[in-house]
Amino acid sequence: MRLSTRRYLLLGVAVLTWTAATLLFAVPAAAQATPIPILNSQFNLDTLPCNPGSGCNTYGISGWVTGPQSYILKASTTQYPGAPSSGLYVAALGNGTSTGSIFQTLGATVQANTTYVLSVKVGARADDVFTGYQVALLAGNVTLTSGHRATPVGGTFVIEAVAYESGATPAQLGQPLQILITSTGTGQVSIGNVALSAQPTAQ
Numbered sequence: 001m002r003l004s005t006r007r008y009l010l011l012g013v014a015v016l017t018w019t020a021a022t023l024l025f026a027v028p029a030a031a032q033a034t035p036i037p038i039l040n041s042q043f044n045l046d047t048l049p050c051n052p053g054s055g056c057n058t059y060g061i062s063g064w065v066t067g068p069q070s071y072i073l074k075a076s077t078t079q080y081p082g083a084p085s086s087g088l089y090v091a092a093l094g095n096g097t098s099t100g101s102i103f104q105t106l107g108a109t110v111q112a113n114t115t116y117v118l119s120v121k122v123g124a125r126a127d128d129v130f131t132g133y134q135v136a137l138l139a140g141n142v143t144l145t146s147g148h149r150a151t152p153v154g155g156t157f158v159i160e161a162v163a164y165e166s167g168a169t170p171a172q173l174g175q176p177l178q179i180l181i182t183s184t185g186t187g188q189v190s191i192g193n194v195a196l197s198a199q200p201t202a203q
Contacts, residue, residue, distance in 0.1 A: 131187030
């Protein structure tokens with residue numbers, strides 16, 4: 001009787017183990033988001049020898065096509081209290097008289113059934129007027145998605161994130177992805193980091 005009971009117990013354990021393994025392999029692993037390379041995404045390729053502060057800047061940003069009044073700034077704690085003593089590199093867009101912009105065409109192209117997420121670190125200087133802005137993901141110079149909801153207070157950064165789901169037959173299939181960030185109104189926007197990821201859309 002004891003031998004029979006043991007056999008039943010072993011059989012039950014084997015069935016449970018097989019069931020658990022079957023369920024494990026039956027559930028597909030969640031697709032992982034893949035980062036898409038962006039040249040000079042943190043705006044620190046152009047090193048400046050000057051002391052951090054509002055006067056430590058230079059026009060032109062490596063890897064990006066820049067519009068008017070768009071430059072690299074090595075900010076100090078006067079602009080951003082959390083900045084390191086060595087300075088914080090940002091892209092500074094616009095001023096009191098002109099808007100600014102940065103633009104980059106990426107090596108990646110639009111793929112079908114893919115969700116793209118563009119995130120941008122948007123900052124407001126503590127010593128300047130924060131203006132409006134817009135971040136956009138494009139392909140073939142056509143806007144796929146855009147956003148302008150972030151509202152940082154002076155001396156801080158917040159994240160703006162926008163998403164685009166390409167679907168099965170996107171009109172811009174195979175077109176290079178592009179990023180455009182612009183300031184609006186009069187004032188300045190700081191951009192601290194830009195990131196883009198792609199993830200297969202669940203079918």
